[in-house]
Amino acid sequence: MDKKKAIVVKNLKKYFKNVKAVDDISFDVNYGELFALLGQNGAGKSTTIRILTNLAVPTSGHIEVAGYNVLKDPTNVRKNIGLVAEKIILYDNLTAMENIKFFGRLYGMKDTVIEENAQKFLKLFDIWNFKDMLISKMSTGMKQKINLARALVPDPQIIFLDEPTLGLDPVSTKHIRDFIVGLRGEGRTIVYTTHVLHDIELMNVDKVAIMRKGKIVSIGSLSDIKKHFKKAEIVEVETDRTLSSNEVKGKILDQDDGYMKIEVEDLNQFMKDISKLNVQIRSFKSLEPSLEDIYVEISEGNDVEEQSEMVNVKE
Ligand SMILES: Nc1ncnc2c1ncn2[C@@H]1O[C@H](COP(=O)(O)OP(=O)(O)OP(=O)(O)O)[C@@H](O)[C@H]1O
Ligand SMILES: [Mg+2]
Structure with a gap:
């Protein structure tokens, strides 16, 4: 009891x-x-x-x-x-x-x-x-x-x-x-x-x-x-000049004047790389998956079938 x-x-x-x-x-x-x-x-x-x-x-x-x-x-x-x-x-x-x-x-x-x-x-x-x-x-x-x-x-x-x-x-x-x-x-x-x-x-x-x-x-x-279901880190970054694709490592999802949305493999590495560039960071945001993304993925069984075990995410 x-x-x-x-x-x-x-x-x-x-x-x-x-x-x-x-x-x-x-x-x-x-x-x-x-x-x-x-x-x-x-x-x-x-x-x-x-x-x-x-x-x-x-x-x-x-x-x-x-x-x-x-x-x-x-x-x-x-x-x-x-x-x-x-x-x-x-x-x-x-x-x-x-x-x-x-x-x-x-x-x-x-x-x-x-x-x-x-x-x-x-x-x-x-x-x-x-x-x-x-x-x-x-x-x-x-x-x-x-x-x-x-x-x-x-x-x-x-x-x-x-x-x-x-x-x-x-x-x-x-x-x-x-x-x-x-x-x-x-x-x-x-x-x-x-x-x-x-x-x-x-x-x-x-x-x-x-x-x-x-x-x-x-x-x-x-x-x-x-966190558990986060496949890749998606980052939104605003800088004082437009970055070129060979200055940063990752898959660029969207880009506009001084704005970039990018999927990176390693967030720490990305931060280190960008800090070495001659650029000023105006804003920075790491995007999380929504509960809906996760829910759909689980409900469709993508994460479950191959594991068949409960995903006990740390408390
Ligand atoms: N009295 C019952 N007799 C037979 N099967 C039942 C009975 N009650 C529930 N079930 C079955 O058990 C399963 C789970 O039903 P349950 O009502 O717990 O689901 P739920 O997650 O609450 O769904 P919903 O989101 O639709 O409310 C379903 O397949 C349902 O048909
Ligand atoms: Mg119900």
Whole structure:
């Protein structure tokens, strides 16, 4: 039992009849971390979250959440977690507030406390005016916000969010994204899945795991994953005169008056070479691959097939 970790997963497997939805994954999440789980449709993200939140039983493996064994001590696990599941969990024929109260009471909360917390979140998500509207009359985005409020009202320490911004417009997405970053700032632990890679980059997540066909094919901090997948260094340099191609070593990708974008094999060597030239450097930038570049590469299996092992990028 590891009381210091928010989540410990060891050799988790979930096999359905025809598919290995989760195929021997291991990872852990520290308290206070924002952990992103990425992967194409069917990669196994939601199945993993369902098992961690005690909604599905694993085929095998060891899982601890909030220091409790998920299979042996589900009650204590549930007390410590909040879940925004992939499928919105709300009753259509109840209003927003009635739903929130219903779920809050399941946590043993007093109505006054539920109402107080509900008001805080519904106002924050700009949906307080709709508290008495039936869920059946709401748009997808409105339901998603109510669903999020419902999950947060019991004030959980560990929060699982399976595509919480699905169906939200860009303004609401930003709102929720900033809000989640704020939750992490309060010391809460967050497990987050999304297909919006841009969000992951903006949220400054602590750790990313990329799943493919039930396996974790890459795990680490965003910058470590980027470093790992960096094939060649791409540099943008602005100088007081235009450099000629025989003055620098590398593949010139773009060039304009005093500007050069160049792919270099060894950044240190490039810096040494350029410092020996009679030229003034006005600006210098080393470009990183975007998460999207990496994600597409992994999802297409380029890095995975030949290695077939998890790429455990240093933490
Ligand atoms: N109850 C089930 N019975 C049979 N197969 C299932 C069941 N639930 C999930 N699967 C299968 O397990 C695999 C993983 O599904 P999962 O929902 O975990 O993927 P995901 O990564 O969340 O995908 P998405 O991005 O589309 O939400 C898929 O092949 C899916 O068809
Ligand atoms: Mg899913």
